[in-house]
Amino acid sequence: MAVGTLDTFPKLLMHHAHARGARPAIREKDLGIWQTWTWKRFADEVRALACGLAAEGFKRGEHLAIVGDNRPRIYAAVCAAQCLGGIPVPLYQDAQASEVVFPIQNAEIRFAIVEDQEQVDKLLEILPQCPTLRRIFYDDSRGLRHYTQPQLSSYEKLLQKVDGAFIDAEIDKGSGSDTAAMFFTSGTTGVPKGVVLTHHALIDRARAVAEMEKLTDRDVVLAFMPPAWIGQNIFSYAQPLVAGYCICCPESAETVVTDMREIAPSYYFAPPRVFEALLTQVSVRMEDAGAFKRWLYRTFMGVAKRVGTRILEGKEVPLLDRVLYNLGDLSVYGPLRNVLGMSKVRIAYTGGEAIGPDLFTFYRSLGINLKQLYGSTETSVFVCVQPDGQVKSDTVGPAVPGVELKFTPARELLIRSPGLFKEYYKNPQATAEAKDAEGWFHTGDAGYIDPDGHVKIIDRAKDVGQLADGTLFAPKYLENKLKFFPYIKEAVAFGDRRERVCVFLNIDMDAVSNWAEKRNLAYSGYTDLAQQDAVYQLVGECVEQVNADLARDSELANSQVHRFLILHKELDADDEELTRTRKVRRRFIGEKYGSLVEALYNNQQAVHVEAKVRYEDGRTGMFSADLKIRDAKTFAPAAAKHAA
Amino acid sequence: MILSVENVSLSFGGVRALQDVSFDVKEHEVRAIIGPNGAGKSSMLNVLNGVYHPQKGKIRFRDKEFTDMDSHEAAALGIARTFQNIALFKGMTVLDNIMTGRNLKMRCNFLQQAVWFGPAKREEMAHRRAAEEIIDFLEIQHVRKTPVGRLPYGLQKRVELGRALAAEPTLLLLDEPMAGMNLEEKQDMCRFVLDVNDHYGTTIVLIEHDMGVVMDISDRVVVLDYGRKIADGVPEEIKNNKAVIDAYLGVAH
């Protein structure tokens, strides 16, 4: 059976179990060492699990909810459901109970496979609202011994004697056009929508990029993002089943950094905020290093900034710089890549959100082959990918083979690709809005094609606005430039249909507290530190540097930041200010903190704020504080050349 | 009835730490010992595991009776304990501390260990696996290889509990496991103590000051005051027992 005709994931799995049975499919750090699941063992587990599900009455076309962290058994559950022609529905393991209700009701889910007691309690809590939920299977039985609910049963009980003929028949029934999985987009607006994706869509896109990047079964990926995110699913489920490479699951959230260094993946994908957090961690730790190391780091990072990317792309570089860079590679970049576990990275992608150009070049100058990609859940991720050799910091690259692009007059990007989703589940109205008659999908992102044929994304179409004087206002681009500074963790820019741009800022607790300690600045907690004048001054300098940069770019000159305030609390997904993938929900924040936005615009020096805050253990309480507002120095476009 | 203390009296020179104390502990029970400072709680625990030898009375554990048991004999019988102020081995890492807890279960002699390959290596790996299960159980994977001295107080308490569990005891004596902990650490420790009782079926004798904790997690409570037992029963009874309230509020004797 040539690889080509394998049009469903179970068929691919059986092929790998046959072709490379002894090769590692999944490694999991458990009980202190990396436990290995070979392809054969993984296939046997899937077949046994599928038999179990069938015995429990799981029908073809039915949905299976899967809630849990990256664990071999969670991926086995996905494939087992697909063997029976069922549709796995991965849900975010850190989602609130209320956020899980809609998907289960919407897909009338009867069966769920979850990881541990925390997820079981979540499902039990919403049982009354989801009458359809009949059976819940848990993997880690810790603490569940005395639970008596009838719906509950352990994963082990599901593992049945393998009825080979039955399973092979079921797998053969499957075809490319069947639905492979359904992902609920948290979306920055409104009710979540169930994106239905067929085997063909996912496999086609996965294979197109696998061939483009020449992925082999020798590659290794570390799976540390939530499985419910399409990005993680493509990299640790779809593509491994296409290319046959091995995915590794870290032991726990705290040990991801050490596990990353132990595994040293060759193929890496993460949203921009992971790269931001990594950069902040590097700069904070380098801050504590001795004088010599700091000097060494600064000088060689300077060299890297100057020539790093050119050397990575093999372009011409003066001999002295090349020698200096090699010296730097031996003493700084090499060890830095090694400590971050990135020394074996052949291909690293960033996507899901726009990434700040300075952050992007930082990693490339270190010799890490970081590239941008663009896509969304509805397009099976791969729409545009920067191939090796054509990497630019402010574009998302040309279209992937098989994808057609076009732009509406309002600059909205439309695409047509075999990877398009079939529909929004039980939401024909939304499907019609998103996919027009000729099959063009409205991405909702604004952008244009640059001379090299690369797509340049400006921002979400809805958010791209114009200042009162009509010039372009791209909040995401501005926010990314602000977030490059280690002290700023999150930024929300306002300016649509207004004369000036103002900004909410969130400080990065680690970086700023470390900075404060160095100047022995006393503070009691996050809010107290955020409101200190010294911190406003520090953040103000960062804003002014961004303004200086913006002034040099004619198009964006007058979207410089005029006034800013530092929020009293960190924006949090639990308070719905961020999506589950930590993207800013600008509209929701604008409404929730409307009084603050007004205060920014009518020149108040401070504003009193009360907000409902949800504590860790679910209790909510009232919170009040006076937030200072500061003006930031802006630069005339021409004069900016020699400032800063 | 797994353990019964019969008329035990203990004194150091003139100081009478325990006077004629008797109580029993049922199998798989969480038994709390409470009382104001200096009531003799720690001394009672030290008698139970053979660190102090009582002048009068005897202890019946399972079916064996003894008065002057030595502490490492108690360990061999399956009695493990933690200390009020942490007694960890500062020169070793977390993993080594927990592995030391398993010494009673290891059979290889020092020659086999010197050769390492063969039985000694197999045994070491098997016991490492058991230690890892305890590390996983107590959620301290991220500090597995750190020297114990560098850990914060809460984690050190957890490691000490881990070392006691490593011996797979039938009776676990906890000497104020939650002293000096913040609310969140206390909740974690309560969860661990209940999980130990539930998952491993270990009988637990617990000394604790925090009434909230005692009332929540203990099946029965003994109250000591000035070395004498003044009350014994279910938490509810103890809560409104006049003698106990007086002892704590310090009514004149």
Next chain:
Amino acid sequence: MDFIFFLEVLAGGLLAGVMYALVALGFVLIYKASGVFNFAQGAMVFFAALTYASLLKLGMPWWGALVATLAVMVVLGVAIERVVLRPLVNQPPITLFMATIGLTFVLEGLSQLVWGTQPHNLELGVSDVPMESLSRATGINISQFELFAAGVAGILVAVLAVFFQYTRVGRALRAVADDHQAALAVGIPLQHIWAIVWAVAGFVALVAGLLWGARTGVQYALTFIALKALPVLILGGFESILGAIVGGLIIGATEKLAEVYLGPMVGGGIESWFAYVVALLFLLVRPEGLFGEKHIDRV
């Protein structure tokens, strides 16, 4: 063996014990005040004797040399406390013990470097010949020198006893010995006290040095009498002055008797280890020595 000879040997042993006690006294002083077992006390004895003898040789009158050596010993004592012990203040006793071993080697090297290595004999004006009057009366001939040494030791002990019991500094010293923190809390200047203690220990080392120097000649072997003081301290306990004296006497006597009576049977030369065996046997019976208190370690 007739009884007279036994008495003579006993007396000789007791008087030799006095010499051990003198050295042991230095150990007790420092241990009492700072909990440090100062292994270098022996080297200080050697250093004192060597300094005194060398100064004499350089032509200084004996009382001049005495005062000069005393000054040198006091300065040495204070310097040791300041350089070696203050940085190690709350280290475990074993670390302090090893530090003093290091100190022993430094002092040995220093003394030989400064004053050269050839041995001196020391003349205190008291001849090592039996006192005629005494031997005539009792037939026991005990050397004048040993009596003189016993007298000096007796005076020294009396002075120290008075110093500890009745003077203000003495009382402070005992307080420090009991509990450093408490003494500090009451306002006793700890560093100051330790400096005094080490200076006094220097003085005692000088006295012991002179007596030992006169008896066996000033040479390198002196440093190892510290090893002999160890069993004395074991018997007498580390904290009590009386214990040091009594312990010294016991060790001196038993060693001499064993030498005379047991020695020939097993080939002689047993004095090198006999004292240790005695101390060891005693230790197994009463680990804290004659006068030491029993430690109850709270769990």
Next chain:
Amino acid sequence: MLYREAGQFRSSYAEDQQIFPIRQDRIGIALLLVVAFIVVPLVGNQYWLSAILTPFLILALAALGLNILTGYAGQLSLGTAAFMAVGAFMAYNFVLRMPWLGAIPSFILAGLCAAAVGFVFGLPSLRIKGFYLAVATLACQFFVLWVIQRWGWITNYSTSGVITAQTIVLFGYPIATPAAKYLFTLSIVAVLALAAKNLMRSETGRAFMAVRDMDVAASVIGIPMMKTKLLAFAISSFYCGVAGALYTYTYLGTVEPEAFTLDLSFRVLFMIIIGGIGSILGSFLGAAFITLFPIFLNVFSGWLSHLTGQDISHAVISNLEVIIFGGLIIFFLIVEPNGLARLWQIAKEKLRLWPFPH
């Protein structure tokens, strides 16, 4: 900087608990062994082999023995030289009186005799602790020397008390040349060092460290105090015994009781304090330091006197050496109680974390 740890994951406990889990360390130790076993015998000249390297290895073995007792088990001992003496003289007797035994078995038996002596003088450690224990080991030091000097049989009635080591024959090959002696010593020391490392990373080692750190807690979790302490004494004295035998057979050639005085015990004690208390590597670093330092001092003073014209007498140099050793002891106890081994470990840690701070 030199470490490239990324990608070295462990998928079995055996891999995780091996002596050198990091590949770069394994390469380092392999190189070291190749140099020690092959390059040095070929290249080393007679002086280096017999006067520096062989004694360094022997003293390292003795330091290893003392480290097991004082470093790992926390029992102070000043009697190392006595155990070495027992090993030396018993080895001499075994080779003399039972030639059919062969070198290795007689060395092992000599070690066992030393272990027996260690066992006996370890008994007091059950009741007394800390530097009181120094008395017991001092008693052993003086008593053993006294016995050897008095008991004719042990020196085969040689009037001067001096014994001359026979040339030992191993598998028909006489160990006579400096290179052969060096290789013979090196292989014994390597095997015993590996055995010690294995011991210290398994249950016995942990029991020793538990007794050292907090003996009350150790007995509460079931570690038998007597068995553990006596085992520590026995193993430690076995190592010192074998070291003593090697001291005679591959280094001095002729030896008398005065070669094993208290001064040697102190030298070995210095080695583990400066080298690193409680670390196998520390014993080797300490031994290397104590054997190489005097040579360095001579060379340095030679160069100094050459520079300044007046020559420095040998006596002054030896005094300086003693002063500097004593001074170093105090320096290390203040600055880094765990000695050179700790400094080595910190340096290695820094390299692994480079460029981040330690």
